[in-house]
Amino acid sequence: MLKFNVDNDKFWRDGYLILKNMFSHAEIAAMREDVFASLKGREQGGEPVVDALADRHLQHWVHDERLIKVAKTLLGGDNLAYYGDGSYAVVGHGYTPGKDVGGWHRDNTDRSNLDAPDWQGRYSLVRFGFYLQDHSASSGGLIVRRESHNRILRGWRAHLHDRYLNTGIGDVGVWSMRIQHAGLGRCLRGFPNFALGPYLQARLPEFLQAPFPPVERTGFWISYALDDHHLERHCQYLLTRSERLTMWSNAHYPQSVIDKCNAAGLKVLDMPERMRAAVAAGEAVGQQRHHRQIAY
C-alpha cells in the first residue's frame, strides 16, 4: 500500500507527475550523502564512473520497493526492468550549465520522427528524478513540456505547456522518457509555478528569476521500463552512445544486488555485460557523443 497518491490518468495525459512526500526528509538527506560519498570516491579515490546499480553507495536505491511499485502502477505491467540507466550530477563537478545541462531535449530513442517505433503505442520507459534540495520556491529543478510525450509542440504555444517541477524535499518527479524537458530550470521569483525555460531564462532580468538554493544543486535519476520492444530498441540505441561506454565499461552488478532487485520484483538487464561483449566482438558501439536516430 502506497502512502502517497499516484494519479495514473494525469501521468498519461501530461507525461509526468510529482509524487508529493514520497520520501522522508531523512531519506533524502541520506541519499544526498550517498551521492556525495560516490562523488568523493570518483574525484579523490579513483573509483570509476558506473551506473547506480554498480555503485556501492547508490545501488540500494535502485531496488527501493516504492519506486518499483509506482513504476509498475504507471506502466501497467509486472515485467519491470532496470537497464543500467541510473546516474547523478552535481553542478560544478563536471556538470556545466549551458553545456551539459539546460537545453530542451527528450531521452527516448526516436526524438523527432513521429513515424518511428517509439511513437507507436504507449511508451513504456520512465525516469524518476530526485532533486536533493528544496526547489519549492527556488530555481534549479526540472522543466517539462506538458503533453509533449504525445506530440511535437512548436512555436510560442509550446511555452504555454512549460511546467516547473517545484519539488520540495521528499517530492519525487517521474516522467515519460518521451517528454521534452530541460534541466536546471528556473521559476519566476515568488511564483514557483511559473516555469522559465531556456528562452525566458536568457531574457528575463535576474531579479525576476527565483534564486537557486544555497547548496550545490544535485540530481539523481533512475529509469525503469517494461521489458518490451520499446526497451529493447532503447537498449540498442544506448549501446551506440559514448557516455554509456564510459559508464558501463567498469560496471559490475554483484549477484547479491541482483538478488535483491529480483526479490523486490525488478528484473535486471545487464547492459554493462552486453556492452563489454559487443566491444569484445568488435562491434561499432559507444561511438556517438550525441543522439543519433537508429535505423528502423
Ligand SMILES: O=C(O)CCC(=O)C(=O)O
Ligand atoms: O535536471 C537535470 O539536470 C537534467 C535532467 C535530464 O535532462 C534528464 O534526466 O534527462
